Amino acid sequence: MPILALFLCLVSTMVLVAQQEEVPAATALQSEMTEITADVIGDDGEAVAPAPDAQAIPEISEPPAAMAETVSEEPAAQIPAPAVVEPAATVEASASVVADPVKVPDVDVPVAAAPIEPAAVAVAVAEPAKEPVVPASLNYFDMSRANVLVxxxxxxxxxxxxxxxxxxxxxxxxxxxSGLSALEDAVGRATEMGRGVLYIPGIMDMDDIQTIAGVTILGHVAKKTAEYDTPLFAPMTRSFVMSVAQEIVKQSYLEKGRPDAYRPDRINYLTDDQFGYVAGVGGIMMREKPAACFYLGTFYAESLILAETGNAVGAIQIAGTAEPSQIPFFVAACDYTLIGEELFAASAYLSKNPKEVGSLKGQDMIKLLIIAVMVIGTLLVTIAKTEYGAGTVFASLAENFMRLLK
Structure with missing residues (x-):
């Protein structure tokens, strides 16, 4: 307690000393402000500006008188005056016109204007071109394109x-x-495991030929799922493709005598957005965990995402596309891959329809014929360009062969 009382007394003393030091300083500052105000403001309350010191203004002396200058005057030079042209009517009336004399200081110079004659303008008239007369004839065929007809x-x-x-x-x-041969095995595997089948016919609309091929194969897969009573999931990225797929799957179930097993809600529309669709399909894969996944159609950047998600759920995967940039991803991540035209041949391969098989076989034969023509033409041109074939029958054959193909 004594220490606390001593501390309080010390603090009080310091506060009093500080107040006594601040009062004189404030008084001095107030007196200085009063003096400044008195100097600036006059007795009548108006501001008074200090008068500047008078400065001596130097006197300006008059300039000295101008000195007389002697200027030599030269006679004025004779300046040719411009020609004075009278109106056209006066020019035509007189052969020559003399203008008024032009007065120059101390010199009179008569200036004559040359007669002006109207310039003659030559106009060239082109004769109309005469088109050659071509006799009329009927041309039903362009013989230069006969090779296309052949x-x-x-x-x-x-x-x-x-x-x-x-x-x-x-x-x-x-x-x-091999990919199409494994189709039935994939559906059978899903049936044995008690899980469903996921089918994606690409991400494009029905105006794409790969989508048409993918939807066609969907009909064959639907027949197998109807036969084995296996759930079929087919999320779509285009509403029109969804409608077509629903009708195809429904018809497949009817052909197998299982219309009651058809579930249109499993063939649904997700979104037109590319990666939004992939996200939705990925969610279906993780929830339903299909045992077989089919990717047959047009695919782009989402191909590897789909394939890796299917691989994560342990599904057997069969893919097919005609996009060269996406085939390597499907080959790396899927069990079977249809490359290029194998996708378009799948329908004939699976259905064994005589018309489809005959069309496929005929196209294969014409491809073989085109390959043979290319090989023969290459050999003929190569031999004709060598020193042994130049100027021989090979050169003539190569020339005629190339003319035939043009």
Missing amino acids: VILTLMAFVSYYTFHAQRGKELFIRRI
Whole structure:
């Protein structure tokens, strides 16, 4: 307690000393402000500006008188005066016109104007061009394009020939496509595991040929799922493709006698947005965990995302596209991949329809014929360009062959 009392007394003393030091300083500051105000403001209350010191203004002396200058005057030079031209009527009336004399200081110079004659303008008139007379004739064919006609007729002949034999029951050879051969095994595996099948026919609309091929294969997959009573999920990114897919799947279930197993709500529309659609499909994969996934159609940047998600859920995956930039991703991440035209041949391969098989076989034969023509033409041109073929029958054959293909 004594220490606390001593501390309080010390603090009080310091406060009093500080107040006594501040009072004189404030008084001095107030007196200085009063003096400044008195100097600036006069007795009548108006501001008084200090008068500047008088400065001596130097006197300006008059300039000295101008000195007389002697200027030598030269006689005025003779200046040719411009010609004075009278109106056109006066010019035409007189042969020559003399203008008034132009007065120059101390000199009179008469100036004569040359007569002005109207300039003659020559106008060239072009004769109309005479078009050559061509006798009228009927040209039904452009013989320079006869090679195109030959190719079309050859294709029609091959397709008609093989279609006719296929309809009569002849077995036409079509090479085995491993991805399509595994289609039934994939659906069977999903059935054994008690899980569903996911099918995606690409992300484009029905105006894309790959989408048409993908929807066609969907019909064959739907027949297998109807036969095995396996759930089929087919989310779509285009509303029109959804409508077509629903009708195709419904027809497939009717053909298999299972219309009651058809579930239109599983063939639904998600969104037109590319990656929004991929996100929705990924959610379906993670929830339903399908045992088989089919990606058949047009795909772009979403191909690897879909394939990796399907691989994460342990599904067997069959993919197919005609986009060269996406085939490597499907090959790396899927079990089976249809490359290029194998996607378009899938319908004929699966259905064994005589018309489709005959058309496919005819197209294959015309492709072989085109390859043979390319090889023969390359050999002929190569031999004709060598020293052994120049000027021989090979040069003539190569020239005629190339003219035929143009």
